[in-house]
Amino acid sequence: MNKMETALHELSEMDELASRSSPVHKLGPTAKLISTIIYIAAVMSFGKYRLSALIPMLLWPVLLFQLSGIPVRTCFYKLRIVLPLVLAMGLFNPFFDREPMLYLGSAAVSGGVISMLTLMLKGVLCLMASFLLMATTPIDCLCASLRRLHIPKMLVTLLLLTYRYVGVMTEELAVMTEAYSLRAPGQKGIHISAWGSFLGQLLLRSMDRAQELYSSMLLRGYHEHFHYAPMKPFSAADGIYLFGSTALFLFIRFVDITRILGSRFVR
Amino acid sequence: MIEFKNVSFAYEKGRSVLSGVSFKIEKGEAVGLIGANGAGKSTVMKLLLGLIRGEGEIYVDGLEVKKDNLPEIRRKLGFVLQNSDNQMFMPTVCEDMMFAPLNYGLTRPEAEKRVDAVLERLGMTELKYRHNHRISGGEKRMAAIATVLAMEPEAVLMDEPTSALDPCNRRAVINTVKELGQTKLITSHDLDMIMDTCGRVILLSGGRIAADGPSDQILTDRELLEANRMELPLSLTPRP
Ligand SMILES: Nc1ncnc2c1ncn2[C@@H]1O[C@H](COP(=O)(O)OP(=O)(O)O)[C@@H](O)[C@H]1O
Ligand SMILES: [Mg+2]
Numbered sequence: 001m002n003k004m005e006t007a008l009h010e011l012s013e014m015d016e017l018a019s020r021s022s023p024v025h026k027l028g029p030t031a032k033l034i035s036t037i038i039y040i041a042a043v044m045s046f047g048k049y050r051l052s053a054l055i056p057m058l059l060w061p062v063l064l065f066q067l068s069g070i071p072v073r074t075c076f077y078k079l080r081i082v083l084p085l086v087l088a089m090g091l092f093n094p095f096f097d098r099e100p101m102l103y104l105g106s107a108a109v110s111g112g113v114i115s116m117l118t119l120m121l122k123g124v125l126c127l128m129a130s131f132l133l134m135a136t137t138p139i140d141c142l143c144a145s146l147r148r149l150h151i152p153k154m155l156v157t158l159l160l161l162t163y164r165y166v167g168v169m170t171e172e173l174a175v176m177t178e179a180y181s182l183r184a185p186g187q188k189g190i191h192i193s194a195w196g197s198f199l200g201q202l203l204l205r206s207m208d209r210a211q212e213l214y215s216s217m218l219l220r221g222y223h224e225h226f227h228y229a230p231m232k233p234f235s236a237a238d239g240i241y242l243f244g245s246t247a248l249f250l251f252i253r254f255v256d257i258t259r260i261l262g263s264r265f266v267r
Numbered sequence: 268m269i270e271f272k273n274v275s276f277a278y279e280k281g282r283s284v285l286s287g288v289s290f291k292i293e294k295g296e297a298v299g300l301i302g303a304n305g306a307g308k309s310t311v312m313k314l315l316l317g318l319i320r321g322e323g324e325i326y327v328d329g330l331e332v333k334k335d336n337l338p339e340i341r342r343k344l345g346f347v348l349q350n351s352d353n354q355m356f357m358p359t360v361c362e363d364m365m366f367a368p369l370n371y372g373l374t375r376p377e378a379e380k381r382v383d384a385v386l387e388r389l390g391m392t393e394l395k396y397r398h399n400h401r402i403s404g405g406e407k408r409m410a411a412i413a414t415v416l417a418m419e420p421e422a423v424l425m426d427e428p429t430s431a432l433d434p435c436n437r438r439a440v441i442n443t444v445k446e447l448g449q450t451k452l453i454t455s456h457d458l459d460m461i462m463d464t465c466g467r468v469i470l471l472s473g474g475r476i477a478a479d480g481p482s483d484q485i486l487t488d489r490e491l492l493e494a495n496r497m498e499l500p501l502s503l504t505p506r507p
Contacts, residue, residue: 015358016398138358164356171352212353215318219346220418221338221370229362230375 086123276321299461345420405436
């Protein structure tokens, strides 16, 4: 399998991960969705130097990985394309913010380094949370619960179709890279001179296929209204999950556990 | 059931794909639409489904193919696309099959019942919960046919249903097609398959109908076929 095919294969695997069974999978999508949103909001609201206080937030994704049986490895493997981008966000902070913040032995650590690490950790945490949501909830259930939260129909349908069309695009890309590399042996990737026509072709071909997919929907009676799988009613387990997770997030957010633990042991 | 009256069509100005095509298909007939690559077979299908508009008149069950009638017409016609990957867009076979019935107002249990009945009939119940990207090309083609049958259409249109299938899967598709009671319009250059499944053949060539008649008459006419860039079906080719 070439690189693209692997990527494609992985993408379709998300559907499969989502259709597995575990206590986390069984929870209602709405509870998981809201909990994830609160989690992300809580993570993002930490101050930019509060690295140590942020670390306990790791607890939640770790717990979910354990409960859902989804390997952490899979998560990082699948996110390996976006992860560097997220990590790169804070890369310049150390250059702008050189004030020493704390001393490890005799080495001074500047505010920039701390804020860079904080930002990176925030990025990773948010990615993990989103991944866990996607990996434990089928996309149409997710869309159904977005609709329940009164997100406009247009947006939700768009999300659903994008999710499907991304597959179509990667598939076209796979075919094209293969055809290209067969005629350019020994060349790594696609030469920059061919990018223009390559991208143009890719766009045209994906559009053709997207058009066919859309006709196939129309021909089977689709008209602006998607029939999502029926929603399970909001269960007691959902309530407990949502309440429990929110309480935990708020606790970690407002009580600096690391400092309390630290002051216990280090005097 | 299906009627083309003097239909012409061009994707680009000046390069006509179909010119003055007329034919009529009665209810229950099985018609093979044959012709070389690029003869315009798929174009005929798209015109019929109202995906593109040409000149002339097209009728389905007495309804003219035009914007206002499209929902009703499309409900009567089940279209199996040439590329099954473009046909199936839901995660599992079952959900894909339920897509049309749900759109046509069935409840979920009703739709699922229909899915079960179709799968049972095609002998592929084990595919129900399989993921669309995890099944083989042959299974996918059968699943695509199943999604269309779940619509309970009055006529089934198939665009090259046996293309890119191995002999065994091809045979499975042919057997399924033969058993369908609906009106059938099947495009292909697999003439053996057409011979097996269709009583009548329409031969397209150069944007016109070059021949229209009983299969055993047209498909055995070597001169006619070769003049239109086709060959005798293998099963009829004399062997030394
Ligand atoms: N979307 C399109 N735009 C322009 N030309 C097209 C398009 N689709 C098909 N054609 C042209 O129309 C002709 C008939 O195509 P088609 O109906 O797909 O043939 P067939 O299905 O018999 O192989 C071909 O010459 C093809 O190149
Ligand atoms: Mg065609």
